[in-house]
Amino acid sequence: MDLQRNHNYPKVCLIEKVINETHTVRTLVFSDEVMSNVLPGQFAMVWIPGINEIPMSVMITNESGKAAFTVRKHGPSSTGLFNVKVGQQIGIRGPYGNSFDLKQGKLLLVGGGTGLVPMMRLLTFVTPDDDVTVLIGAKSKEEVFFEDLANNLLKKNKHQVIVTTDDGSYGEKGFVTDMVEKLVNHHHYDGVYTCGPEIMMFKTVQSAYSKGFFVQASLERMMKCGVGLCGSCCVGEDLVCRDGTVFDGEHLLSNKEFGHYYRNKAGILENYKI
């Protein structure tokens, strides 16, 4: 095993399999022992030759020694990764970042889009006695993925996987945060975990924290270096790459930028449009 390698050196990996999750989301599988063993919340910096290097959460696979990236095509970089074919190479450095503190008992996981990637890895750490609810938020039916995977990972647990779609074309109609509000008003949770769009995480953290539940979020901010140098990913005093990506709810709610402002590519603060 290559577990002692310097994680700041990019390793070139060959893409072995490409899985279409939706029309805009793909999972790219590669062999790498280090990446196959990362903790939920940790990420890699992924170099797409000739295009860019971008942060990506590390996806689980069902094969030992393999890992994956699940990418949604947005702009030039994620589209470049989305278009990588079997047999092509990418560079990977990391893993970077901390991870979720996993509680035991009744757990609520809330994921939106590719924010589900760390949630799926977190599911591989739950114990058989945990009672787990997974909330998957999507805009519409065509954008739902990982529902079957979540059910499979939890087949030995008491569990439920609830999908919400904004347009009601699948599962429960409405925003996933409305479902969070409903659930936290009726149940006690020992741990609430979230990753996805920041507004979704902000509302989830607010709802869970208002009930006194332990809650953590994994932040996805603009990130260029991944190692705490460039400052692109700062949220107030915190650098997401160095101090996170996972932060406690209480800490986040005391940060005036979380859920309200983000930094654009020039590092300038802009308002989230809520």
Ligand SMILES: Cc1cc2nc3c(=O)[nH]c(=O)nc-3n(C[C@H](O)[C@H](O)[C@H](O)COP(=O)(O)OP(=O)(O)OC[C@H]3O[C@@H](n4cnc5c(N)ncnc54)[C@H](O)[C@@H]3O)c2cc1C
């Ligand atoms: C820790 C972490 C884990 C991530 N994991 C995943 C994942 O598993 N799957 C996935 O599809 N995406 C993930 N992302 C987001 C991904 O890195 C960005 O979507 C990608 O960099 C966008 O680049 P682009 O050129 O395609 O988009 P652009 O056209 O440049 O931007 C589209 C949007 O993506 C966001 N973005 C742009 N550049 C970055 C950047 N360097 N870092 C973060 N966000 C950016 C901005 O909100 C922007 O509005 C993660 C980001 C972070 C910080």
